[in-house]
Amino acid sequence: MTARHPSLIDASGISHLPDRLQDIIRRRSAVLGPGYQFSETIPVEFVSSFGAHLIDADGNDYLDAYNNVPGVGHAHRHVADAVSRQIASVNNDTRYPQEPLVAYAERLLATFPADLSKLSLPCTGSEANDLAIRVARFHTGGEGIIATRWAFHGRTREVASFSPMLGVGSPLGPNVRLIGAPDRRLCEAGGSLEGYMRDQVRSAIIDLERHGYRLAALIADSAFTSDGIFTHPVGFMQAMVDEVHAAGGLYIADEVQSGFAQFGDSMWGFSRHAVIPDIVTMGKAMGNGFPISGVVFRPEVSDEFGQQVSYFNTLGGRSISVAAASAVLDVFEQENVRERVVMNGATLLAGLETLTKDSPYVAEIRGGGLYLGIEIVEDRVTLEPDPFRCESIIKQLRDRRVLISRTGPAGNVLKVRPPVAFTAADVSRFLGTFAIVAKQLL
Structure with missing residues (x-):
């Protein structure tokens, strides 16, 4: 099985992007060595951040439910x-x-x-x-x-x-x-x-x-x-x-x-x-x-x-x-981080289980706290992986300014892994946005 790499974006096929992003991508392709890839199909330039939020140049707020590297919060x-x-x-x-x-x-x-x-x-x-x-x-x-x-x-x-x-x-x-x-x-x-x-x-x-x-x-x-x-x-x-x-x-x-x-x-x-x-x-x-x-x-x-x-x-x-x-x-x-993770993680898991319990495309939700995997399949009987539906869910969430990723050998497990700075309000926003996407795709 071959590795799944983040989507590669080069100087071709970017004419629909803002001029500034087109310029950055062209210059980036010209000067950076191997291994530099975008994590999103549509690149976004973020200029500020706080908590579990990333802000783009136009002031749009993206909820980061994927990147746990800034664990206690972006720009804490x-x-x-x-x-x-x-x-x-x-x-x-x-x-x-x-x-x-x-x-x-x-x-x-x-x-x-x-x-x-x-x-x-x-x-x-x-x-x-x-x-x-x-x-x-x-x-x-x-x-x-x-x-x-x-x-x-x-x-x-x-x-x-x-x-x-x-x-x-x-x-x-x-x-x-x-x-x-x-x-x-x-x-x-x-x-x-x-x-x-x-x-x-x-x-x-x-x-x-x-x-x-x-x-x-x-x-x-x-x-x-x-x-x-x-x-x-x-x-x-x-x-x-x-x-x-x-x-x-x-x-x-x-x-x-x-x-x-x-x-x-x-x-x-x-x-x-x-x-x-x-x-x-x-x-x-x-x-x-x-x-x-x-x-x-x-x-x-x-x-x-x-x-x-x-x-x-x-x-x-x-x-x-x-x-x-x-x-x-x-x-x-x-900030009593561990207690907050337990409480908000329980709300997040319960909400996701409710939203997906009747879906024929969700095999399991695994994990705990703020570390969850949602396995997307073609049906619950065969458990055949469905990486395409998984990717569609990620894109639909991203279009609504919520960021997650995927994992697993077939790339069919939604990876919900926000920083531990995730608040109750963040959980509510995530579940509300996920509900809209789930109604269409799950």
Whole structure:
């Protein structure tokens, strides 16, 4: 299966756009290198923002129910002020003593189980997962990696080798084995999801060993986002982790997309399964859009690596990055973010279930909090994916200035993943707009 890329827009076929956008697109095509694509079929230039709202040059307000990178809100004043103060004073790297760096590490680690007590700070989620795998290989002496069948963990050469969502243009490593997503519909009649996932991990380990690869790690996005968003039932992860540990491997929880209370009921997605990872990676919302990511370790996993391997990230953990990340934690404490996510997420889910309960084209709504996937199918019996209807829904919402995206191997799962700044008013607007589109397409 080939990768699904955002729509490509070049200098052809843009005559219907405003002159300014036409000029930007032409100049952009002339000067930018590979990998620069628009996320929307019709490009919009945003000039300001607040909360979960993006404002275009004409003053139109778009509701952002897709981009959770500015988790506590676009242009959040507390974060902006913290970054502004810091850049006006000093911006040192981690080779200099920084009390704010230590204080931030202490605060962040306090949100984790006590077993996870060491923090490293790269800049991006890709770098975080790259470091996590590097440490896992060093600690275990293994090379084998297990990931889910449509996972995305990043874009460095190493991490791309176990990110099958990138498609055939980015080949998997020979040391990588893929397992299915935790979709309970794939279990044999009467079988448990826990047993299904455990057996897949066991088979992957056996196959790796048969080909001469000792297991280094199982890495899993805690929301299985690119696989289609699979979050329930909780509790199936422990059997998978037990298999990994029995083979001498580590469990890496990728929280880059699902972390920072996106589910509301916990700060981290893995906590919902009552399992403790060996390594946790995070990014995106960590700095509210400022480039900072994190890797949290069990000390017995990371300490020897730190003593024997020279690892330094020039821009990771600098004073400004730490100021942004610390301000994000302030907002979580000051605005009762988790409680707000639980309350607004419940309203959002209930509203979507009501609007789609009679639709023959909606197979399931999965997720929780402000992290939901709506699976669009041709009919509920065959469950044949319908990516075209899915894309039509996205376009109809966008035309009404509500932004969402899609996910899953077939691109048929609506991804509703707003920042945790989403308010009750935002939920009401979203559901009102979705109701109009659902009446036409669902």
